[in-house]
Amino acid sequence: MQLQSSLFEQLPQAISPRSPSERIEELRAVLRRADIAYYTDAMPIMDDREYDHLYDELVQLEAANPHFITPDSPTQRVSGQPMKEFQNIAHDEPMLSLQNTYNREEVQDFDRRVGEGLEQRAREYWCDLKYDGVAMSLRYENGILVRALTRGDGTTGDDITQNVRTIATVPLRVQPVMLNGAPLLDFEVRGEVYMRNDDFLRLNEEREAAGEKLYANPRNLTAGTLKLQDAREVTKRPLQLACYFLRLLRLDSAATTAQQTLLSQADNMRLLKEMGFPMAQHSRLCIDLNDVFAFIDEWETRRETLPFQTDGAVVKVNSIAQQTELGAVGRFPRWAFAYKYEAKKARTRLNAISLQIGRTGVATPVAELAPIALAGSTISRATLHNADFIRDLDVREGDMVIIEKGGDVIPKVSGVVAEERDAASQPYTFPSECGCAFRQPLKRIEGEAAYYCEFAGCPSQIRGRLTHFCSRTVMDIEGLGDKAIDQLAEAGLLTTIADIYRLHEKRAQLLALERWGEKKADNCLAAIEESKKQSFTKVLFGLGVRFVGEETAKILAEHFGTMEKLHEARIEELSSVFGIGERTASAIANWFQSEQNRRLTQELAALGLAMHYEGQALAGIVTPIQGKTFVITGTLPTMKRDEAKELIQRYGGKVAGSVSKKTDFVLAGEEAGSKLDKAQELGVQVISEEDLKAMMAQ
Ligand code: IVH
Secondary structure, eight states, rough: OOOOHHHHSSOOSSSOOOOOHHHHHHHHHHHHHHHIIIIISSOOOSOHHHHHHHHHHHHHHHOOOOGGGTSSSSSGGGGOOSSSSSOOEEEOOOOOOEEESSHHHHHHHHHHHHHHHTTTTOEEEEEEEOSEEEEEEEETTTEEEEEEEEOTTEEEEEEEEEHHSTTTTTBBBOOOOOEEEEEEEEEEEEEEEEHHHHHHHHHHHHHTTTTTOOOHHHHHHHHHHHTTOHHHHHSSSSOEEEEEEEEOOOOOOSSSSSOOOOOHHHHHHHHHHHHTTTTTTTTTTSHHHHHHHHHHHHHHGGGSSSSEEEEEEEESSSSSSHHHOOOOETTTTTTTEEEEEEOOEEEEEEEEEEEEEOTTTTTEEEEEEEEEEEEEEEEEEEEOOSSHHHHHHHHHHHHHEEEEETTSSSOOOEEHHHHHHHTTTTOOOSSSOOOOOOOBBBBOOOOSEEEEEEOTOOHHHHHHHHHHHHHHTOOOTTTTOOHHHHHHHTTSSSSHHHHHHTTTGHHHHHHHHHTTOHHOOOOOHHHHHTTTTOOHHHHHHOOOTTOHHHHHHHHHHHOOOOHHHHHHHHHHHHHTTTOOHHHHHHHHHHHHHHHHHHHHHHHHHHHOOOBBOOOOOOOOOOOOOTEEEEESSSSSSSHHHHHHHHHHHHHEEEEESOHHHHEEEEEEEEEEHHHHHHHHHOOOEEOOOHHHHHHHHH
């Protein structure tokens, strides 16, 4: 799991001698932040153990000081903040969390408490794998999927029905089954949406080729996908569902009879399976605690062979009547718990640190490891990110290192076995040269973690640029994947992007290459020709300018309209465009200043690639709000503040933080406070969101 280290460092680790009430407030604040980071941002700032530890401390402090318990304490409600973009809807039964256990004693304690709750009556347990994904509630009425909600804060979740409908395995209408003589049509199913490891790795590879930020693990990618506003985009990312819970809805529908009752978790899973739901795999009924331990032990090792991420087992009392009898305390049911497996670790020798030069010239240090088997695969390389990462870990060539594979699929170097370090070993110094045959200098730009090779003729960069340009998310040229590009570059057929569009002149040379038959060559040339239809935005994105991903390319295309205008743009103009920071502006200006790059864009234009934005460019148009200063206050009816700000800036206006005589308009929404008073005092014109839209329409 990727932790945001800066926040993590700020967390209080030990109890300082302070009053219980202060410590309680401190713990609540930290837990709330951790909840938001985990549930809303999908960017955890601490691991589960740490969280549980702090949570337990808070529970104990509150138990000892009940007068300090307030309704907003994390112990008094299901935690987290739902995302803002989607409609927020209440769960008609809260989605609870699970208490975590980490060892046999804790499992035995749990079973003991269950025994006490059931007055020592016999009980069976249903054991599942714990899927590491995003929890989901699906509501079916009359056998039809009517709503999908995320867990959110457990009490309310986001309506992401449109996105969930795109998951192929989610039944939109169920195959009817009978329950106590009546068809089962009105119910809620809960399960985990997740992504398979292979799909995750493939999507991340595509993102890497496209120069986009990588997702840390399948769970984050799943959460990010479910948050996409455009359901069509969701279909491009293969999501899966694993169901593990069924609940009846009591609607006034004739079909749901009062006799319908659920008897056991095992029966429920059978019913769901019969109705066509994709079920959690490998679950089974355990007749006693020893059987539960057998399940836990079996999957501790076998989980390595699974095609998806699991971080533990979930154990549930099988009888629904017993579940009801046991009930819940706070946000935890008393009838279920999770058993968490430890992240898989291994020790191996770091033979050397090599450098990998990416398409923009960034030199990424890579750990060359003595091959070691870990959680189902053999690991011989792992990224060391950058010079800062190496320095913070003080990892040195020749060290014995710890490799970890948590919920992230991607193995990482997590530590050094300092005791086994050679006495003569020296801290790693980042090389001053790239290491390829051209021996180019590496430079570190002020304020950045990365070292760069600035040599335009660098073979790794050339290949990286060509691969990026041809990749699926950019120009989408089928037939020119990394292997083909390596082969053509080696044969001298490709050096620059423009060469791609001259390949048809070299058909004979192409055919002379190994594995290139007539059909393959013709298909490839046709795909190249077809790619000329790609938009100006894609072409811009494909050029491989540092920090210019697809989003930035879109902003640039929309603002400047033509390649020519971009060539002419100065840093100041570039950085004044909303969404373009100074670092990006300077990278763009640098790129366009180079004579070689100017030639490249001219060649591409002559070869027939799009050099104009397909819509209406904004630069140069005089709008009614050109140069006017706005202050935004209160809650706007439909737009978020950031959106309003972006809109104003795109149309040439400025947005300030406080009202003064220089303010032209105050854009006010509901509950506008002192800024509105100030505007009235100074006689500044106050407008509504609707007025703003009317101004844009002009
Ligand atoms: S049962 C009241 N079964 O774990 C019981 N949860 O830590 C409800 N999870 O929010 C959950 N696999 O997202 C259950 N087989 C499984 C699960 C599972 C993953 C997640 C779920 C839940 C979280 C609780």
